[in-house]
Amino acid sequence: MSPLEIQAFSLEQLRRHRSTKWRDFPSEVLPLPVAEMDFPIAEPIRDLLLEMVRESDLGYLGAIPELPEAFAQFCQTSMNWSVDPAQVHVVTDVGVGVVEVLRLLTVPGDQIVISSPVYHNFSTWIQEVNLVKVDVPFEDDGSEWGIDFAAIEVAYRSGAKVHLLCNPHNPLGRLYTTAELSRIAELADQYGVIVVSDEIHGPLTFSPHEFVPFLTLSETARRVGITVTAASKAWNIAGLKCALVISHSDRMDSLLKKLPPATHYRASLLGAFASTVAYSQGGEWLKAILTKLDSNRYFLATLLEQKIPEIKYRIPSNSYLAWLDLNELNLGENPAGVFLEKGKVAILDGRGFGPQGRGFARLNFATSPEILTEAVDRMVVAIS
Template identity: 45%
Template sequence: MNTGNARPRPTAPPLAELRRRTSEKWRTYPDDVLPLFVAEMDYPLAPVVAEAMIEQIRTDDLGYAGSAGAAGEAFAGFAHRRWGWTVAPDDVHPTTDVSVVLVEALRVAIEPGDPVIITPPVYPPFFDIVPEAGGRTVEVPLVDLGSSWRLDLGGIRDAFVAGARAIILCHPHNPLGLPHPRTDLEALASLAAAHGAVVISDEIHAPLVHPGVEFVPFLAVNDTAREVGIAAHSASKAFNLAGAKCAFTVVGSNPMRALVDRQPEEVAFRTSILGRAGAAAAFGDGDEWLDEVLATIGESFDLLETLVAQRLPSVTMRRPHASYLAWLDFRATGLGDDPADPILEQGRVALHRGPAFGEQGKGFARLNVACSPEVLTEAIDRIAAVVDVAR
């Protein structure tokens, strides 16, 4: 990094300024609620991304996107720089968002009624994506090892034997911030190949893997993974572009290319050209900004660990290795199966409800740390007051 040209580290604006935003995060609840529920950062956009989107407007270039264009090359470069993964730009196919990548990949990978594996506790829309694509959801929960979690490879094998034709892999796993290790990915690829199944890997949080932590893209694992795998990528979480509506279906083998080729052309044509411009700038020139954001997120987790230890000793958390989301265990607090409910009603802090992530989320809540230290401190103080009353 050229420190002489480095920009100041991104910091969250004051609450009064944030409340002028019109996104779901800032319009769902009244102004007395601190919104730490949805996966949206409070930091300003990367200047290079904002300028690219503004330039798209300056040049009156707001037609249909159609293809990945320069964003495909930008993503390929980013994947090689950050993860050592070689991607052919022609294998990067645009669409609106990662949920659409998953749905449309499933539509061409399974037959109506086929079982599809998900691994709770997991991103809540997964429970809806499978039936939307015509499949039947099969839950194979992660194994809790006490200090971390792992895929239940035995349970996944049994589900494949029983007829599951696909698995949606959350990698890094949301809400746990868990990048799956290479050995598990290799084993999963082998299981899928042995049973004629497809692995659809949601890697939206991959750019937010924390410094010093290895992330192995599923399609970078080996030839077997490429033969059975489709990956979903986007700049939306790492660069705060969810509303810009651009994501990528990425493949790396002829069988998966053939599957994607069966998708309607509208899957690509619905992509926002503004979002594509933002993604191209983010993946092409946003590394320095992203590194600074990751440093800020690391400081937020340092603060959260200190605050939880001091103010919420009955709450436990395992520090994630990716993203800006904390999975908090409130089971010892007496706040019940859905602690986010009393925390919202009594403490005026909005967290993501744990039970939405599956049965394994009962007693948990997810908290977003991509905010200012002042907001995070105030939120924990309010939550602690609610817990103190419950005790």
């Protein structure tokens, strides 16, 4: 059997999409900020959704043992991660999962550690629960983003309750190594910190790089860790609303039993069953999409080298987000604003990712080579 080939939608097709990516800007703007892919979803997911809609099977979500079981099977085969389905809880989305877990772990005013530049909604979730953000930024040596363990230890020692980890990291496309995660787990255990690991980008890891799920590390990690993840990013079904919260120790299990029951049925029926199919039948599609994204991450590098060599871009090891260093272009406080205004191309202003994001912007390359080329051409227009 020949390998599955996935073609991105044309711009004309995409303009008919109703998602925020395609509604946030006027039609003359080419949008590449929001983390959705411009590819058709996996056929088994589409078939299931069509069948459910055809049969008006659109009620509330009830018991769905199939989902934790499919997730556990996926984790075992693709990551050698043994998950007990009984320790998997269904929630509305990753944002809701993190917020609900934070409500259980903290009281308003508690400190929470993050490492910027990081997914902008980490800040909004933290605000939602009235926590105090303690930023331990990544250290950039010009070629790698390093972790400041000394600063993490200071934050832990100063009373932080939780470390919210972006594993793998958005927007850097950086994977944490086993050694790094183990050190975080040991420190967390020493200082009584709980690590909440957002692993939504995990399945989108390019070989030979390896994504290390936090709960696979050690007994220590399992004692201090909770994972929140979803099929929504890897299989491009964010609008369907379903995510998972996972624990692997008695301590964390008893905590998660206190999640409000409503978090389960506030997930969508379509999302929960689509996620089940993603984990159980989405392997071929995932492989094909990774091939596309792998090619795009290098294609973008070539485009930028040829057309705007002042932009610095490190090829990510994971997912489809390019973190662009635009400082050499000297475009002022908001380079993304200049591209939008003068080039009619939308990328995400880096400042939302924390102070490290000044002079940076995030570009989503999960699209066709034609749209990527057009985007970079529009960027060229904006700066010329």
